[in-house]
Amino acid sequence: xxxxxxxxxxxxxxxxxxxxxxxxxxxxxxxxxxxxxxxxxxxxxxxxxxxxxxxxxxxxxxxxxxxxxxxxxxxxxxxxxxxxxxxxxxxxxxxxxxxxxxxxxxxxxxxxxxxxxxxxxxxxxxxxxxxxxxxxxxxxxxxxxxxxxxxxxxxxxxxxxxxxxxxxxxxxxxxxxxxxxxxxxxxxxxxxxxxxxxxxxxxxxxxxxxxxxxxxxxxxxxxxxxxxxxxxxxxxxxxxxxxxxxxxxxxxxxxxxxxxxxxxxxxxxxxxxxxxxxxxxxxxxxxxxxxxxxxxxxxxxxxxxxxxxxxxxxxxxxxxxxxxxxxxxxxxxxxxxxxxxxxxxxxxxxxxxxxxxxxxxxxxxxxxxxxxxxxxxxxxxxxxxxxxxxxxxxxxxxxxxxxxxxxxxxxxxxxxxxxxxxxxxxxxxxxxxxxxxxxxxxxxxxxxxxxxxxxxxxxxxxxxxxxxxxxxxxxxxxxxxxxxxxxxxxxxxxxxxxxxxxxxxxxxxxxxxxxxxxxxxxxxxxxxxxxxxxxxxxxxxxxxxxxxxxxxxxxxxxxxxxxxxxxxxxxxxxxxxxxxxxxxxxxxxxxxxxxxxxxxxxxxxxxxxxxxxxxxxxxxxxxxxxxxxxxxxxxxxxxxxxxxxxxxxxxxxxxxxxxxxxxxxxxxxxxxxxxxxxxxxxxxxxxxxxxxxxxxxxxxxxxxxxxxxxxxxxxxxxxxxxxxxxxxxxxxxxxxxxxxxxxx
Numbered sequence: 001x002x003x004x005x006x007x008x009x010x011x012x013x014x015x016x017x018x019x020x021x022x023x024x025x026x027x028x029x030x031x032x033x034x035x036x037x038x039x040x041x042x043x044x045x046x047x048x049x050x051x052x053x054x055x056x057x058x059x060x061x062x063x064x065x066x067x068x069x070x071x072x073x074x075x076x077x078x079x080x081x082x083x084x085x086x087x088x089x090x091x092x093x094x095x096x097x098x099x100x101x102x103x104x105x106x107x108x109x110x111x112x113x114x115x116x117x118x119x120x121x122x123x124x125x126x127x128x129x130x131x132x133x134x135x136x137x138x139x140x141x142x143x144x145x146x147x148x149x150x151x152x153x154x155x156x157x158x159x160x161x162x163x164x165x166x167x168x169x170x171x172x173x174x175x176x177x178x179x180x181x182x183x184x185x186x187x188x189x190x191x192x193x194x195x196x197x198x199x200x201x202x203x204x205x206x207x208x209x210x211x212x213x214x215x216x217x218x219x220x221x222x223x224x225x226x227x228x229x230x231x232x233x234x235x236x237x238x239x240x241x242x243x244x245x246x247x248x249x250x251x252x253x254x255x256x257x258x259x260x261x262x263x264x265x266x267x268x269x270x271x272x273x274x275x276x277x278x279x280x281x282x283x284x285x286x287x288x289x290x291x292x293x294x295x296x297x298x299x300x301x302x303x304x305x306x307x308x309x310x311x312x313x314x315x316x317x318x319x320x321x322x323x324x325x326x327x328x329x330x331x332x333x334x335x336x337x338x339x340x341x342x343x344x345x346x347x348x349x350x351x352x353x354x355x356x357x358x359x360x361x362x363x364x365x366x367x368x369x370x371x372x373x374x375x376x377x378x379x380x381x382x383x384x385x386x387x388x389x390x391x392x393x394x395x396x397x398x399x400x401x402x403x404x405x406x407x408x409x410x411x412x413x414x415x416x417x418x419x420x421x422x423x424x425x426x427x428x429x430x431x432x433x434x435x436x437x438x439x440x441x442x443x444x445x446x447x448x449x450x451x452x453x454x455x456x457x458x459x460x461x462x463x464x465x466x467x468x469x470x471x472x473x474x475x476x477x478x479x480x481x482x483x484x485x486x487x488x489x490x491x492x493x494x495x496x497x498x499x500x501x502x503x504x505x506x507x508x509x510x511x512x513x514x515x516x517x518x519x520x521x522x523x524x525x526x527x528x529x530x531x532x533x534x535x536x537x538x539x540x541x542x543x544x545x546x547x548x549x550x551x552x553x554x555x556x557x558x559x560x561x562x563x564x565x566x567x568x569x570x571x572x573x574x575x576x577x578x579x580x581x582x583x584x585x586x587x588x589x590x591x592x593x594x595x596x597x598x599x600x601x602x603x604x605x606x607x608x609x610x611x612x613x614x615x616x617x618x619x620x621x622x623x624x625x626x627x628x629x630x631x632x633x634x635x636x637x638x639x640x641x642x643x644x645x646x647x648x649x650x651x652x653x654x655x656x657x658x659x660x661x662x663x664x665x666x667x668x669x670x671x672x673x674x675x676x677x678x679x680x681x682x683x684x685x686x687x688x689x690x691x692x693x694x695x696x697x698x699x700x701x702x703x704x705x706x707x708x709x710x711x712x713x714x715x716x717x718x719x720x721x722x723x724x725x726x727x728x729x730x731x732x733x734x735x736x737x738x739x740x741x742x743x744x
Contacts, residue, residue: 007053010183014135015049017176021147022127024165024172028154032263040076044120048127053135065124073117091117138180144173158263250544251336251524255285256292258487258501261478265544267332269524270340272540273533274326277691278342278406278572279562280542282523283366284552288509290433290486293520295364297428302390303358304373306348314365315344315552316559319407320576325537327401334544335396339367340523343406351400357390363428364519371395406572409561412579414455417555421517425554429517432509437489444510454516458553458563461510465503466567466704472497473568473700500566504549507565517554521562524548526572529695567704570694665731669713672735676706689714705734 022045026038047068051061070091071082078087091113098114134140147169155162250265272280285293303309324342327350339348339358348358348367355372370390447464448457465471474497481490488509491502508518527542548569552560564571677683680696687695689710693703712731 010179011053011135014176014179014183015053015131017172017179018130018134018140019045019049020172021143021169021176022130024147024151024169027165028151028160028162031160032154032158040072040120041123043072044123045127048124049131052128052131061128065128069117069120069124072120073113077113077116134176135180138183140173140176140180144169144177147173250334251282251522251547253283253338255501255520255522256289256294258292258505259478259490259498260480261476262499264475267334267544269332269334269542269544269546270328270330272326272328272527272542273537274324274342274540275535275537276322276324276326276342276406277526277529277538277540278324279526279548279550280340280342280524281365281521282336282338282340283361284364284519284521286364286428286519287431288433288505288512288520290435291481292487293505296431297363299362301360301362303360304388304390306351306356306358309358310347311345311360313344313559314362316407316561318413318558319409321405321407322574324404324406325401326404327399329399330397332543335398337369337394337396339369339397339400339402341367341402341404343404345402345404347403349401349403352398353395356395356397359390369395369397406574407561408574408576411455411575411577413558414555414561415453415579417454417557419454419515420556421554422556425517426515429519429554430512430515432512433486435486436509436513437486440486440489440492440510441513443492444513447510448514454514454553454555457514457516458511461507462563462565465507465565467708470496471503471567473499473503473566475499478502500549500569503565503567504551507551507563511551511553519552519554519560520549521552522547522549525569568700570690570703570707572694665716665728666713668732668735669709672709672738675739702738705738709734709738 023042026041026045029038029041048065051064051068055061055064070088073091074082074087080087094111094113095117098110101110102114102118130143134143148166151162151165151169154160155166250267251269285295287294287296326342328340330336339345341348345365345367357370357373359368359370360366361368371393372391372395373388374391444461448460451457451460471491478498479490479495481487481494487502488506491498491506504520508520511518524542525546525548527540527546529538530541531539533539548566550569550571551563551565553563554560562571562573564573673683673689676696680698683692690707693706693710698706709731712727
């Protein structure tokens with residue numbers, strides 16, 4: 001009869017090093033994919049390692065791992081009691097139904113339940129094999145090499161910095177190999193007392209060698225690479241990036257060819273202190289080529305002393321204005337020769353370096369910074385004095401202060417603005433390429449068939465792109481238009497997925513096809529609030545991921561008004577809905593309720609785990625008796641309970657909403673708002689509902705639903721009107737869907 005041997009301390013140490021190495025395989029998922037959380041994967045890895053080390057009999061570990069897998073699937077995807085049989089029946093039926101699809105590799109047709117179950121099962125089998133080979137058979141060298149190769153490939157070919165991971169893997173792998181080898185050597189020792197002492201001393205010597213080697217390698221000076229980068233040759237010609245190559249998001253002056261996938265980049269660009277959250281305008285472009293945007297005619301003004309120069313009514317006028325003061329400090333590795341400002345600019349001051357001059361593009365309202373001033377080669381002054389001009393060298397400012405103003409746009413004024421556009425506006429901002437497919441204009445006409453004024457047409461197209469449900473905000477799985485195909489046509493009718501460049505360009509082009517002057521604008525979104533100063537002004541962090549593009553529409557007598565076509569962004573421009581008319585207001589487009597789950601476009605399991613419909617609010621009801629006596633399951637369950645302690649509060653709020661179904665819409669919305677504050681963040685003092693909805697970080701479909709409910713709430717509260725039965729029914733469905741999808 002075999003004896004159940006207790007694992008030694010060194011076996012647990014080896015398991016810990018193996019877990020840390022497996023963690024390096026998981027960490028890139030959050031940056032390179034849509035994975036929101038990693039704890040389910042950590043739980044699987046840690047659980048399998050603990051079970052395999054603690055229990056020497058494989059036939060016992062198999063049912064324990066299967067029970068753990070069922071518990072994990074229940075906690076992640078179901079909202080029913082653990083001992084209810086309906087969720088087990090549903091899981092079994094889905095797996096049996098989808099197994100033939102798995103053999104056919106038709107992953108998109110499989111349900112989320114079967115995909116998650118099969119993926120978790122595959123992961124359990126893989127970790128079990130690694131445990132056997134690395135910990136029991138002590139064949140860990142190949143796994144260390146494979147992990148280093150994996151991180152090196154990610155660091156080389158993808159925008160992921162794996163330098164720290166490579167060093168960590170080297171340390172953990174070396175220690176794992178050292179412990180494994182020393183355990184084997186000490187087993188040959190004849191004296192038991194000397195065995196542990198020998199192992200401890202050898203391990204300390206190995207650790208000292210690692211620390212010294214890594215320290216010298218990190219601190220020693222390093223010579224720059226003498227060979228050119230071979231990746232540029234492998235992924236494209238020269239320094240040009242092919243449109244199909246995965247790029248990082250960020251502000252770029254070259255917009256001649258739009259589209260293609262990109263990865264989010266959280267690099268800090270600048271910190272702004274401001275009394276008003278607004279888009280940070282950088283530049284605008286007017287010439288649409290069919291594949292991107294360029295600048296047409298330009299009218300530059302040289303400004304040698306920006307400190308004493310003022311701009312007035314450069315973008316818009318005729319509205320109520322709010323004064324804005326903002327100080328920008330560029331903290332990140334990227335700086336720009338373009339001045340970013342909110343609204344329309346009045347003044348630039350307190351800039352550094354102080355020798356800056358400015359070239360101002362009057363037609364596009366762009367400020368380009370130059371490195372001081374130079375003497376003109378041929379003085380043009382008649383009095384013999386030397387004239388100066390801005391230097392031709394660009395200068396990137398470290399900091400500056402801008403005085404600007406943002407409008408409170410009168411809906412009545414822009415509705416009554418008419419179509420009496422100046423000739424220079426029509427000539428410049430109605431341009432479209434001759435190759436634009438006719439179906440783009442036909443679509444624009446069908447969208448605006450019930451709109452009478454340009455403003456109504458603008459809103460109709462904006463709402464169509466944002467709220468029709470046809471177009472998905474996507475950054476990675478973004479197809480590139482074929483050679484010769486129009487960029488807008490490809491987005492509207494073929495791919496139907498893209499990011500801000502796709503949405504804003506499509507809106508601008510469709511409006512131009514209806515003879516409404518537009519232009520394409522780029523800069524940064526407001527950013528994330530991280531605090532306030534002693535004057536109660538917001539401190540905002542603007543990162544590369546906040547780079548954004550939007551649309552400006554020209555209204556006679558008022559100028560250029562910004563509009564937002566991208567569904568995941570909320571325009572900070574304020575509107576005064578002062579239009580008095582006997583006609584009913586334009587209906588808010590109802591979000592699509594027919595398709596509760598978005599189609600799988602290759603995002604994989606991780607995106608579905610993050611945005612799945614299930615709310616594991618019942619995880620706290622799991623009794624400890626299910627896994628009694630199993631230390632690993634108890635530890636994981638306790639950790640999960642602590643991590644998800646907000647589920648109790650969310651469960652209680654959901655019950656309150658269910659109990660108040662017959663109440664007025666305002667009361668139901670207030671309960672929903674309490675749920676949102678519980679799950680995400682508290683609404684700040686003085687923060688409007690729209691500002692709160694725009695600030696919290698939620699997926700695009702949830703943000704659109706919440707924005708729709710907020711607008712309905714504002715109409716009932718400030719318009720003193722109860723919702724009609726159809727609108728109330730839609731609102732109730734949206735509330736129920738949001739509550740089901742929320743996770744703390």
